[in-house]
Amino acid sequence: MISLLPVLLSFISLFAMIGKGKERLKEYQGSLEDMNNEAIEYIRGIPVVKTFNQSIYSFDKFYKSIMNYKENVLEYTYRLRMPMTMFQSLLNSIPIFLVLGGIFLINGAMDKTQFLINFMFYLFITPICNTMMRKVMWTSQDSLVAEDALDRVDELLAEKTLTYMKNNEKVNKYDIEIEDVFFKYPNAKNYAVDGVSMKIEENSTVALVGASGSGKSTMATLIARFWDAEKGSIKIGGVSVKDIPESELMKNVSFVFQNTNLYKMSILDNVREGRPDATVEEVMDALEAAQCMEIVDKLPNGIDTVVGEKGVYLSGGEGQRIALARGILKDAPIVLLDEATAFTDPENEHKIQLAFEKLTKNKTVLMIAHRLSTVQNADRIYLLENGKLVESGSHKSLVEDNGKYSSMWKEYQSAFVWKDSEVVVND
Numbered sequence: 001m002i003s004l005l006p007v008l009l010s011f012i013s014l015f016a017m018i019g020k021g022k023e024r025l026k027e028y029q030g031s032l033e034d035m036n037n038e039a040i041e042y043i044r045g046i047p048v049v050k051t052f053n054q055s056i057y058s059f060d061k062f063y064k065s066i067m068n069y070k071e072n073v074l075e076y077t078y079r080l081r082m083p084m085t086m087f088q089s090l091l092n093s094i095p096i097f098l099v100l101g102g103i104f105l106i107n108g109a110m111d112k113t114q115f116l117i118n119f120m121f122y123l124f125i126t127p128i129c130n131t132m133m134r135k136v137m138w139t140s141q142d143s144l145v146a147e148d149a150l151d152r153v154d155e156l157l158a159e160k161t162l163t164y165m166k167n168n169e170k171v172n173k174y175d176i177e178i179e180d181v182f183f184k185y186p187n188a189k190n191y192a193v194d195g196v197s198m199k200i201e202e203n204s205t206v207a208l209v210g211a212s213g214s215g216k217s218t219m220a221t222l223i224a225r226f227w228d229a230e231k232g233s234i235k236i237g238g239v240s241v242k243d244i245p246e247s248e249l250m251k252n253v254s255f256v257f258q259n260t261n262l263y264k265m266s267i268l269d270n271v272r273e274g275r276p277d278a279t280v281e282e283v284m285d286a287l288e289a290a291q292c293m294e295i296v297d298k299l300p301n302g303i304d305t306v307v308g309e310k311g312v313y314l315s316g317g318e319g320q321r322i323a324l325a326r327g328i329l330k331d332a333p334i335v336l337l338d339e340a341t342a343f344t345d346p347e348n349e350h351k352i353q354l355a356f357e358k359l360t361k362n363k364t365v366l367m368i369a370h371r372l373s374t375v376q377n378a379d380r381i382y383l384l385e386n387g388k389l390v391e392s393g394s395h396k397s398l399v400e401d402n403g404k405y406s407s408m409w410k411e412y413q414s415a416f417v418w419k420d421s422e423v424v425v426n427d
């Protein structure tokens with residue numbers, strides 16, 4: 001009984017520790033997550049940091065997140081200092097309690113030998129209490145961490161899923177009608193798409209142009225329903241995208257993203273993502289149509305080369321060409337094409353242009369263009385500014401209107417002429 005007294009007391013300090021820890025653990029884990037996120041952001045930004053010769057301090061957010069984590073660790077540790085010290089001391093004091101208790105009781109014992117044997121027994125058995133209590137402590141801490149992790153998972157699971165009004169609406173026509181659409185990213189202040197209406201006729205090509213951040217990519221993701229518009233409607237073939245089942249929508253829409261993400265698998269499998277049941281010949285045809293044969297030929301194992309493995313890197317332009325092959329293989333009637341921002345190399349640009357043409361032939365196309373050279377042949381051009389549509393029309397009519405597009409065009413042309421003359425000088 002005497003040796004159990006410190007065990008009882010250590011239990012009390014253990015609960016004090018858990019009680020105090022629980023309220024702080026959430027913040028502690030939160031700051032750890034924050035620091036991890038900022039670290040990733042920092043690593044992504046290293047080229048910028050290097051280019052501008054900056055230090056870690058220039059990444060203010062990362063630095064602050066480290067400091068915040070440090071404060072949390074210290075506070076968490078300081079809070080637990082007293083109960084932890086009590087806990088450890090009590091557990092380690094069991095033999096002292098036992099020896100003192102033994103000295104106190106030995107005189108009253110009838111059979112001294114029996115008493116000593118019992119005493120020895122308790123002396124040997126009490127370290128087990130010690131080990132057990134430590135295990136209880138670590139397990140309690142682990143269960144707190146697990147509880148917190150589950151809370152975080154629950155938060156994610158509580159996110160609203162996309163809802164479908166009426167299921168199983170089929171799409172038979174492929175024109176796209178966008179009516180007065182508003183969309184704001186979660187926690188953003190301004191609308192990324194601010195009251196946009198436009199119509200893309202079946203088998204026509206519409207180009208979206210505008211400054212960086214004007215909402216072009218966002219508009220395209222709304223059509224593929226990566227997000228739901230806050231107000232307004234987006235219809236494909238007269239059916240709201242909210243009524244089209246996900247599989248039906250994905251079957252009919254090909255999306256070539258601005259920043260291509262190829263998976264860490266072979267070129268063959270990467271392209272096959274477009275249509276998983278495609279034969280090798282079909283994949284080869286798509287690669288050829290997307291001007292990728294020269295990329296495939298230079299890879300060590302041809303189309304079986306795994307992207308992202310040691311030494312296998314594709315440039316941005318090459319990656320986008322593989323992504324275009326994926327789109328060509330999928331052969332969906334609607335193509336959303338987010339042109340990669342910059343290819344300075346004219347040969348690559350020319351190849352991409354050829355691949356675009358193959359992909360968009362007889363399709364309903366929304367093309368986001370960063371170079372005005374690619375939009376001249378579009379049936380209609382829409383100019384976005386801060387999420388709002390400011391001008392629309394054919395290239396010819398927009399140039400004649402002498403508006404914003406017209407000045408963008410003039411600027412583009414003068415840059416072009418300047419580049420041309422530079423070539424002449426160099427020659």
Ligand SMILES: Nc1ncnc2c1ncn2[C@@H]1O[C@H](COP(=O)(O)OP(=O)(O)OP(=O)(O)O)[C@@H](O)[C@H]1O
Pocket residue numbers: 185186188192210211212213214215216217218219258
């Ligand atoms: N995932 C996101 N979360 C929050 N805000 C975002 C997100 N993506 C874009 N934004 C913001 O929405 C606005 C529109 O961005 P969007 O990517 O649509 O522009 P963009 O016209 O495609 O630009 P770019 O020409 O650089 O590709 C910008 O202000 C941008 O900062």
Ligand SMILES: [Mg+2]
Pocket residue numbers: 216217218258338
């Ligand atoms: Mg974009």
